[in-house]
Each structure stands twice: as C-alpha cells, then as structure tokens.
Amino acid sequence: MNEDKTKVKNTEHDISPNHKNGTDNFCSKCGARLVEEPNNHATYRTCQSCGHVRYQEAKVAVTTAIYSHDKLLLVKRRYPPEKDKWSLPGGYLNPHEDPALAAARETLEETGLIIDNCKLLDVLYNPEQGGADITIVYLGVSSGGQLKAGDDATAAYFFQIDELPELAFSSTRHIVETLQRSILENRQEPGFGGENCELQSK
C-alpha cells in the first residue's frame, strides 16, 4: 500500500498535473497544495496533505580579498547588478561545495590567479533582497597563475588600497574598510598568523 498515493487521492482537487515534481505551489512529495505556515520564527510553504515543509536555504556567496604590498585585487563586473563597478572576485557557493574551495575556484575563474592559502576574514549578512544573504570573505594568498580577467569579470587589476575605483555593493565597501582599519591598527598587512585553511584539489 502506497501511503503517498492515498494522500494524493484525498486531495485530488488540489493537484496540478503540470506540477508533479513540485513547484512553488505544489508539494514535491505528494503533489498537494502548499500553504504558507509559520515555523521556527519564519514562514515556509507547507504541504497540507503530507506535512512536507519546503525549507528555503540562505543564498551564500564567497569572495576573496588578495592584498599584497598595499594593493588589493579587484574585478570589474561584466553583468548587472552594479555592472562595470569593481568588487572582490567571488560568486555563489555551489551545493555541497567547501566555501574556501569555492572562493579559490571563483578567484581562478575571474582573475587567473591560483589561491593555495586562505584565512577567514569575515562573514557578512546582507539584508538587501536579491543578492546573497550571506557573504563569506577570505583573505587569500596567490601562489601562481597569470593575472587575466575571465568569466564574470571584464578586467582584473591590483589597485592601491587608498586609490580604489568605484566599488560595487555595500559588502565590498565594508570589506575594504575592514582591511584599511586592520592595516592602520597593525601597521602591517592583514596577517596570516592564525590557522590557515589548506586548499587541496578534490
């Protein structure tokens, strides 16, 4: 006896034949209609038939600050939002991807530089809708490669930290301020004194 089928039958009037695999409005488990219900201080689409909850995961971006000899590596954005402004190399985390490896992957794609050593610099919450909810920021050290813009970047360039171009996103400006403050306080480059994450190709 298939329990799910019974439940589908009971809610036949709510099932869309075009939405068998689940959409925003229909359950991916049984096909019945989903309704917004409060759950753990948030609201999630919940199946009225089988109780399946469509949890929404936070959108996570990773980004790498490569800072060396008073210069910071920035990339010029090929696409909106904030097209033609400059940001740190980065992008969205893929499902099941190690964020440090994702930051290294995005940096290689956009700048041609290989990152073999990184350290967590900051984790930012972005309340603005549309982009990433969370941005994980790494300090990276490049061990090789050749500087060349690619993928989502039309240019990649090391700028003097006190002569930066127009920056994209409040998160980029926040990171730059953090770096500048760290440099002023320590009178040295943001350090790698802590525990480093080893980047190994998988």
Ligand SMILES: [Zn+2]
């Ligand atoms: Zn269901």
